[in-house]
Amino acid sequence: MEASTNGMAQTGGRSAVIAKGLRKAYGDNVVLDDVHLNISEGEVFALLGPNGAGKTTTVKILSTLIPADAGTASVMGHDLRAEAGAVRAVIGVTGQFSAVDNLLTGEENLLLMGRLLHVPAAERCRRAARLLERFDLVEAARRTPVTYSGGMRRRLDIAMTLMGRPRLIFLDEPTTGLDPRSRHTMWQLIRDLVAEGVTILLTTQYLEEADQLADRIAVLDHGHVVAEGTPEELKRRVPGAHILLRFADPAALDAAARALREGTRDDDELLLRVPNEAGIRSLRGVLARLGDDIAVEDLSIHTPDLDDVFFALTGAGTATLVKEQTR
Amino acid sequence: MIALATAVQDSTTMIGRELKHTVRFPLMLVASILVPVVLLLLFVYILGGPIGNGLGEAARGAPYVDYLVPGILMMTIAAGSGNIAIGVCTDMREGIIDRFRTMAISRGALLTGHVAGGVIRALVTTAVVTGVALLVGFRPQAGVLDWLVVAGIVAAFALALAWLSVALGLVTKSIAGANGSTLPIQFLLPFLSSAFVPADSMPSGIRWFTAHQPFTPVVESLRALLTGAPVGNNVYLALGWCAAIALVSYLWARAAFRRGAR
Numbered sequence: 211m212e213a214s215t216n217g218m219a220q221t222g223g224r225s226a227v228i229a230k231g232l233r234k235a236y237g238d239n240v241v242l243d244d245v246h247l248n249i250s251e252g253e254v255f256a257l258l259g260p261n262g263a264g265k266t267t268t269v270k271i272l273s274t275l276i277p278a279d280a281g282t283a284s285v286m287g288h289d290l291r292a293e294a295g296a297v298r299a300v301i302g303v304t305g306q307f308s309a310v311d312n313l314l315t316g317e318e319n320l321l322l323m324g325r326l327l328h329v330p331a332a333e334r335c336r337r338a339a340r341l342l343e344r345f346d347l348v349e350a351a352r353r354t355p356v357t358y359s360g361g362m363r364r365r366l367d368i369a370m371t372l373m374g375r376p377r378l379i380f381l382d383e384p385t386t387g388l389d390p391r392s393r394h395t396m397w398q399l400i401r402d403l404v405a406e407g408v409t410i411l412l413t414t415q416y417l418e419e420a421d422q423l424a425d426r427i428a429v430l431d432h433g434h435v436v437a438e439g440t441p442e443e444l445k446r447r448v449p450g451a452h453i454l455l456r457f458a459d460p461a462a463l464d465a466a467a468r469a470l471r472e473g474t475r476d477d478d479e480l481l482l483r484v485p486n487e488a489g490i491r492s493l494r495g496v497l498a499r500l501g502d503d504i505a506v507e508d509l510s511i512h513t514p515d516l517d518d519v520f521f522a523l524t525g526a527g528t529a530t531l532v533k534e535q536t537r
Numbered sequence: 538m539i540a541l542a543t544a545v546q547d548s549t550t551m552i553g554r555e556l557k558h559t560v561r562f563p564l565m566l567v568a569s570i571l572v573p574v575v576l577l578l579l580f581v582y583i584l585g586g587p588i589g590n591g592l593g594e595a596a597r598g599a600p601y602v603d604y605l606v607p608g609i610l611m612m613t614i615a616a617g618s619g620n621i622a623i624g625v626c627t628d629m630r631e632g633i634i635d636r637f638r639t640m641a642i643s644r645g646a647l648l649t650g651h652v653a654g655g656v657i658r659a660l661v662t663t664a665v666v667t668g669v670a671l672l673v674g675f676r677p678q679a680g681v682l683d684w685l686v687v688a689g690i691v692a693a694f695a696l697a698l699a700w701l702s703v704a705l706g707l708v709t710k711s712i713a714g715a716n717g718s719t720l721p722i723q724f725l726l727p728f729l730s731s732a733f734v735p736a737d738s739m740p741s742g743i744r745w746f747t748a749h750q751p752f753t754p755v756v757e758s759l760r761a762l763l764t765g766a767p768v769g770n771n772v773y774l775a776l777g778w779c780a781a782i783a784l785v786s787y788l789w790a791r792a793a794f795r796r797g798a799r
Contacts, residue, residue, distance in 0.1 A: 273639045298641040309632035313558045325550040326642045328543070354561075370636070 224287075226251045226378050226409040227272060231281035234267050234433075241267045243433040245281070249411060249426075251377075254404055256424035257413040260524060263430040265413035266306060269382045272411070273303045286378055302376030306383045308363045309370070310355045316366050317342065317351040323373040334373075341369040345399070361392030368399065378409045385419060397422055417520050431524040445513045446489065448522045453496055455482045456508040465504045470496060486511065540643075547643040551650025552657075558624065559658060565623070569616040570662050572723075574669050577609045580733065581673050588734060603677075606670040607759035608732025611752060613666045614659045614695045615727055618702040618719035621655040625706025626715035629797060648790055651706075652699040659695035660688075678765030686772065687762050693779040694755050698722060700786035707793035726752045751778035 227249040234242040242264045249255040257265045270276045272283060274294045282289070288296040303309075311319050317338060324334035342348050345365040355363055364384060371379060381400065385393040400423055404410060414420055420427050421441045429437040429444070437444055445451070455473075457463045457480045466482050467475050473484040486492050493511065500506065559566055580588070581602050589601025628634050628647065637647055667675075679687065702719055709715040729743060730736075730752035736744050747753055754774035761768040 270635075275635055275638055295641050298639055301639065303636065303639040305632050305635050307632040307635075309636035311554070311633055312631070313561045314554070318557070322550065322554055323640075325553075326547060326637075326640055328546065374640070 224251045225249065225284075226253075227255075227283065227285055227411065229268075229272065229281065229283040232268065232271060232278045232283060233280040234264075234271065234276070234278055241433050242271075242278070245430075245433070245435055247428060247435070249409065251409050252404070252407055253425040254400070254410045254412060254423050256420040256427045257411070257430050258415070258417065258420045258427050258520065259413075259430035260415060262432075263524075264433040265415075265430055266382055268430070269303070269305075269380045269411065269413060273301055273380050274298055275303075300377045302371035302374060302379045304364075304367050304371045304379070304381050304384060306386065308355070308367050310363060310366055312354060312356050315352050315354055316347050316358075319355070319366060319370055320373055323370045327374040329373065337373055341372055345369045346395075359392075361388050361395065364388065364392070364396060365399070368396075372403075376408070378411065379403065381410060381412045383413055383415065385414070385416065393419075429520065429523050436523045437519070442513070444519045446487075448514045448518045449487070450512075450514040450518055451486050451489070452512050453484045453486045453493060454510045454512060455484065455500075455506050456480060457482070458505060458507045462505050466500060466506070469499050469501070469504065544643040544646065547646035548649040548653070551646045552653045553650075555624070555650045555654030556657065559654065565620040566658060566662065569613070569620055569658070570665050572616050573609050573613040573662075573666050576612065577605065577666070577670060577673065580605050580609075591738070592735070600674065602670070602674050603764055604760065605733065606667075606675045606677075607763055608727065608730070608756050609670065610663050610666060610691065610759060611694070611730070611732055611756045612723075612727045613663050614691060615698060615723050615752075617655055617659045617662065617695065618698050618705075618722045619716045620658065621651055621699055621702035622706035622709065622715040622719045623712055624654075625651050625703050626709055626712055629707060630712070634797075644794075645791070648703050648794060651703050652696065655699035655702065656692060656695045659699075660692065663691050677763040679763050683762045683765075687759060690755060690758055690762075690772065690775055690779075693776055693783075697779040697782035697786065700783050700790055704786045704790040704793055707790055707797065726750060730756055732756045751775075751782060754778060 225248055227247055229245060229247040232242050232245040232247075233240075245264070245268060247255075247268075257268060259265050267276075271278045272285060272290070274290060274297055277291070282291075284290060285297045286300045288300075290297060311322065314322060320338040320341060321334060324338060329337065342351050345368070347362065347366060347369065350358060350362060355366060358366065368381075368384070384400070385396050388396065397419070400410060400412070410423075412420070412423060424441065426438065426440055427444060428435045437447065439447075455466060457466060460477065460480065463475060463477070463480050463482060467473060470482065470484050473482045475482050484496055486496065585601040585605065589604070592601065592604060625648070628651075634647075701722065705718040706715045709718050729747050730750060731747060732752070736747040736753065739747055754771045755778070758768060758771035758775045760766070761771060
């Protein structure tokens with residue numbers, strides 16, 4: 211496996227997951243409605259959405275746990291329905307609720323996975339030992355998970371998933387309920403996996419997590435994909451991107467405000483805030499209009515964070531507004 | 538062939554897991570020995586006197602303990618039901634089942650593990666209870682062949698009840714429900730069989746039920762084999778019942794397990 215931390219570079223490569231028109235309903239409650247996904251090999255793809263958006267249902271369908279009512283999907287080139295066994299052989303799943311055996315020790319849990327994956331005995335022990343070390347569980351190896359902290363349980367959970375060397379890993383809300391430190395440890399573990407060439411489908415309700423880890427994000431709301439793109443693309447879809455210029459003296463601010471009439475000035479802080487909806491292109495224009503004579507002490511570019519995107523896309527009231535502006 | 542080899546390998550792994558659970562959490566096993574042992578002592582030393590005297594013809598002059606012990610052995614097997622149902626229900630309630638279902642392992646291996654684990658536990662507990670019975674005066678008249686048939690019936694009965702308990706563990710929603718659903722197996726059916734007193738001595742409505750329910754031929758054949766009495770067709774009847782219960786429960790469990798993934 212070649213090392214690559216940049217999943218974007220592989221977009222257009224082979225697809226890890228292709229889902230078309232997935233639909234799932236429980237009685238009258240439609241959980242997923244016409245969901246399309248295309249995840250490239252080697253990328254981290256995040257499904258972002260509030261509770262009840264359909265994230266876990268999507269993972270359950272794609273990991274062969276439950277059948278979809280309609281639609282087709284292939285995982286690593288295998289059809290989900292016709293070749294469920296082949297799909298299971300190349301995926302690893304770490305669910306929302308820790309899937310460890312509470313009566314076995316940490317090490318026994320790993321060895322159990324190894325046996326079920328038909329890994330030969332010697333290799334089984336080697337892998338278990340390596341994973342215990344890598345996930346900082348050596349001291350806890352001979353204790354049962356009942357004595358573990360939340361972060362340790364998640365680490366054991368992922369270590370169990372890795373006993374099989376999966377090529378696609380589903381991580382369903384891997385950091386929900388973890389303290390900030392454990393969350394950062396988990397993020398680093400996920401980055402390391404990506405560096406090894408593993409494809410990851412991550413679900414999360416944390417925007418920061420998607421922003422930190424994902425190459426591409428699909429925002430899921432009420433069973434629909436309401437937006438999809440890189441974190442940057444998504445941020446550009448909501449208004450609020452601007453350039454902030456700071457000046458050394460009021461004279462420079464005056465001159466700049468005359469040149470950039472669309473700006474809003476803050477005389478106390480000597481700031482000028484200029485809308486910058488078109489990214490680099492409009493930044494060039496702003497700088498050109500400022501010319502060489504106006505001394506800018508500091509310049510910063512502000513894009514809306516994913517929080518803005520999230521609320522804009524999933525909030526019923528503002529969603530239409532956003533769509534109009536981005537078209 | 539490969540599929541079969543995989544199924545055997547995965548089932549062996551799951552049986553190992555189940556036995557490890559038993560060793561790690563032996564309280565359930567101890568309970569399924571203690572309950573029949575307490576009943577044994579209760580009936581031998583406290584209640585058994587008048588019951589034994591009232592047996593008359595059925596006891597054929599032997600002490601009550603010889604009449605009682607086959608019933609206690611059957612009850613020992615039945616006492617394992619709760620253990621199995623709780624184990625299955627726990628697996629289904631926790632995240633581990635989703636992990637197993639998303640792995641390329643033989644579908645039935647998990648249930649096979651629970652069933653085989655239950656049968657092995659039943660053989661161990663009945664052996665222990667037999668030992669206690671010998672200590673309190675049980676004097677079996679069985680030859681080697683008789684003992685082998687006894688072991689066969691114990692295993693067959695344990696297998697049938699194990700599949701039934703697995704099915705109950707799959708369809709119940711909580712641990713308490715799983716345990717509760719096996720109480721008729723653990724207590725009601727043994728008491729309404731000829732385990733403690735002959736069916737003839739019971740009120741007429743119950744007598745019919747007792748005479749025709751599956752636990753009675755099981756206990757009757759164990760008793761005949763252990764006391765050297767004529768067996769009649771009870772062994773066939775017992776094994777037939779065991780096969781029927783095992784088959785129906787297996788199909789029920791399989792359907793319930795598949796239905797679990799929705």
